[in-house]
Amino acid sequence: MKICMIGTGYVGLVSGACFADLGNNVYCVDKEIDKINSLNNGIMPFYEPGLKELVFKNYNSGRLKFTTNIKNAIQKSDIIFICVGTPTLKKKRSADLQYIYKVSTEISKNINKFKIIITKSTVPVTTGDKIEKIIAKKVKRKMFEVVSNPEFLREGEAIRDFRFPDRIVIGSNKKNVISKIKSLYDPLIKKGANFFSTNRRGAELIKYAANAFLATKISYINEIANLCEKTGVDVEDVSIAIGMDQRIGSRFLRAGPAYGGSCFPKDTKALTVTGDLFKTNMSIVKSVIKSNENRIHLLTKKIKEILSNKVKGKTISLLGVTFKPNTDDMRESSSLMMVPYLLKLGAKINYYDPSGKKSDFSKYKNIFYCSDIKKACYSSDLIIIHTEWEEFKALDFKKIVKKKNFKIYDLRNLYSAKQMKEKGLNYYSIGRI
Ligand SMILES: NC(=O)c1ccc[n+]([C@@H]2O[C@H](COP(=O)([O-])OP(=O)(O)OC[C@H]3O[C@@H](n4cnc5c(N)ncnc54)[C@H](O)[C@@H]3O)[C@@H](O)[C@H]2O)c1
Numbered sequence: 001m002k003i004c005m006i007g008t009g010y011v012g013l014v015s016g017a018c019f020a021d022l023g024n025n026v027y028c029v030d031k032e033i034d035k036i037n038s039l040n041n042g043i044m045p046f047y048e049p050g051l052k053e054l055v056f057k058n059y060n061s062g063r064l065k066f067t068t069n070i071k072n073a074i075q076k077s078d079i080i081f082i083c084v085g086t087p088t089l090k091k092k093r094s095a096d097l098q099y100i101y102k103v104s105t106e107i108s109k110n111i112n113k114f115k116i117i118i119t120k121s122t123v124p125v126t127t128g129d130k131i132e133k134i135i136a137k138k139v140k141r142k143m144f145e146v147v148s149n150p151e152f153l154r155e156g157e158a159i160r161d162f163r164f165p166d167r168i169v170i171g172s173n174k175k176n177v178i179s180k181i182k183s184l185y186d187p188l189i190k191k192g193a194n195f196f197s198t199n200r201r202g203a204e205l206i207k208y209a210a211n212a213f214l215a216t217k218i219s220y221i222n223e224i225a226n227l228c229e230k231t232g233v234d235v236e237d238v239s240i241a242i243g244m245d246q247r248i249g250s251r252f253l254r255a256g257p258a259y260g261g262s263c264f265p266k267d268t269k270a271l272t273v274t275g276d277l278f279k280t281n282m283s284i285v286k287s288v289i290k291s292n293e294n295r296i297h298l299l300t301k302k303i304k305e306i307l308s309n310k311v312k313g314k315t316i317s318l319l320g321v322t323f324k325p326n327t328d329d330m331r332e333s334s335s336l337m338m339v340p341y342l343l344k345l346g347a348k349i350n351y352y353d354p355s356g357k358k359s360d361f362s363k364y365k366n367i368f369y370c371s372d373i374k375k376a377c378y379s380s381d382l383i384i385i386h387t388e389w390e391e392f393k394a395l396d397f398k399k400i401v402k403k404k405n406f407k408i409y410d411l412r413n414l415y416s417a418k419q420m421k422e423k424g425l426n427y428y429s430i431g432r433i
Pocket of ligand 1: 122
């Protein structure tokens with residue numbers, strides 16, 4: 001099929017490359033000319049395992065093209081995916097839909113034959129109705145169909161998630177349109193992916209309901225971890241045992257820092273706004289947001305306590321700063337709150353992240369990127385394991401740190417608390433004694 005992805009970010013680029021790999025002809029469009037030029041020169045705009053190879057393969061085969069020419073891409077395609085960002089509106093909690101509406105207007109100006117227009121971006125329920133209205137101002141209704149196909153891929157595992165999704169959700173009020181999109185996904189369905197169709201609004205809401213539920217699970221176990229720390233219980237035991245209950249399930253029950261990333265924080269907020277708009281109090285999601293915000297303060301307070309309230313002049317090493325491993329995405333990472341707080345208290349921060357130096361910290365003094373773990377930890381008073389990258393999982397801390405009595409705060413519970421104590425290390429973790 002001939003496909004156009006508008007927005008060549010995490011979702012547009014990964015799914016565009018994957019659709020091309022299934023044999024489709026794909027145009028990936030973006031308004032950022034530098035991004036498109038780089039892609040045409042083989043440079044990826046972000047880090048995602050396996051993406052570079054997949055893009056190379058399909059670019060070289062001629063099935064995958066990168067362009068800023070939205071008109072040409074729309075006119076040559078039968079199916080148009082909208083993959084632009086839907087961030088939180090500044091100083092508000094609602095989703096900023098300006099990019100979605102701008103693209104909808106662009107589409108309306110360039111429709112030359114029947115098109116299926118699909119929102120892959122996460123959009124609040126009823127947004128499809130508005131897109132339809134925008135396009136219908138310029139184009140006859142029978143010339144297009146607006147569909148919702150929310151994306152569930154996870155950064156760091158995006159290609160695998162595209163190829164082996166838990167489910168593919170399509171929301172449309174037209175049966176023939178659903179079967180056309182189903183045929184696009186047929187190679188994945190044949191390999192066992194669940195296919196679920198509903199009406200358009202249903203698909204839009206499913207995405208928010210899923211993300212808010214996952215955020216709730218994380219916040220829930222984080223609060224249980226707080227109680228574990230006060231009562232001498234190991235949160236890992238609680239996670240394992242409650243996860244054995246099939247009604248609960250074991251995933252997303254690992255206590256750690258506040259959840260971050262490009263989706264959960266913004267999607268939980270946007271869902272509460274949609275609830276308010278439809279006079280439905282999303283009280284659980286509201287308290288999850290609050291709990292997550294509190295968590296950042298709680299953990300930074302704990303860092304202060306670990307350093308006996310003497311942060312000034314201390315060298316703190318952050319191992320990992322991204323919100324999760326295998327991505328260079330810093331959006332809403334808890335490190336973005338932690339770093340300025342600790343710097344304000346007078347700490348010097350050395351950080352290392354396998355995905356490289358972060359421009360997010362360039363505005364601060366006294367924070368230094370180190371090119372390896374050893375350099376980051378050598379003169380450390382406190383090492384904070386912030387992100388669960390593989391290379392942080394088996395470190396010999398005594399060998400890499402020069403200072404005596406240095407401390408370790410493991411926000412990911414990567415090490416056995418018992419073994420660390422046996423080694424004589426000052427080791428602190430989450431929800432464990
Ligand atoms: N990142 C994820 O893990 C993930 C997972 C599932 C769903 N989503 C959802 O997918 C959507 C996109 O997320 P993302 O992380 O890929 O965003 P992103 O910021 O990485 O990419 C969006 C891209 O759209 C481009 N763009 C904006 N306006 C445009 C226009 N008028 N014409 C052409 N290009 C334009 C931007 O330049 C940018 O490159 C969001 O709604 C997000 O919630 C993201």
